[in-house]
Amino acid sequence: MLVALTRPVSPSLAACELTHLPRRPIDVQRAIVQHTAYEAALTALGVHVVRAAAAPELPDAVFIEDTAIVLDELAVLTRPGAPSRRAETPAVADALASFRPLLHLADPATLDGGDVLRLGRDLYVGQSSRSNAAAVAALRDQLTPHGYRIHATPFRHCLHLKSAVTAVGERRLLFNPAWVSADCFPGYEMIAVDPGEPAAANALLVAGSVVYPEHFPRTAERLLRTGAELMPVECSELAKAEGGVTCCCLLLESPRR
Ligand code: CIR
Secondary structure, eight states: OOOEEEOOOOOTTOOOOSSSSSOOOOOOHHHHHHHHHHHHHHHHHHHHEEEOOTTOTTTTTOOOOGEEEOOSSOOOEEESSGGGGGGGGHHHHHHHHTTTTEOOOOOOOOOOOGEEETTTTTEEEEEEEEEOHHHHHHHHHHHHGTOEEEEOOOOSSSSSSHEEEEEEETTTEEETTTTTTTGSTTSSSEEEOOOOOTTTOOEEEETTEEEEEETTTHHHHHHHHTTTTEEOOOHHHHHTTTOOOOEEEEEEEEEEE
């Protein structure tokens, strides 16, 4: 069965890291309601949601995607690029340990899971302010023996690679052409976001449906025209913390609950 590991919204969310967005007031209660609805949307898609331990003192803990890369046969705990986020990983390791053998990235590697787009056995790793060349080298060392190919992938103007491109179908990607080049993904059908919605490329493909923010209606229209089945979610408060729909869970197949 498909499991989604999530982590509660921290009451200190307003002190989150911000890179490309100005700091705006965040309604934490509303963020909690939206996050609970996101978990309910996953449940409605047949996913078993497992919550990792709350970390009220860690503002960005809800963005659990950044702390690990979960693959079929193992998981890699990251070393997040923002020092304020490094204390997030031990509890995620505890939660993942019952599902996968664990590997760890070590200094000088820094990596946010939001920079890793997994497409089958290909891992596209964004080179960002959070994720460095040492992480790419470490992933190559650790994962090539397991049959994964690592592609260092340039992008610009956004926090993570998956702010610029995500999967929305079997061989179909949603992307912002101003932030990442389609040439990085030969063999894929590329759907561009609406130019008026530059941050709209972050979508979460779950069991054939696309969990997608309500606040990008024009790009949603484009997705619907491709035949995509959308599961709309409200995530405006977490978006103010520079989060999207991929970053609030780690998805994994598990033979047991
Ligand atoms: C941060 O800057 O680290 C958080 N405020 C947002 C992280 C979002 N993560 C993601 O898109 N994978």
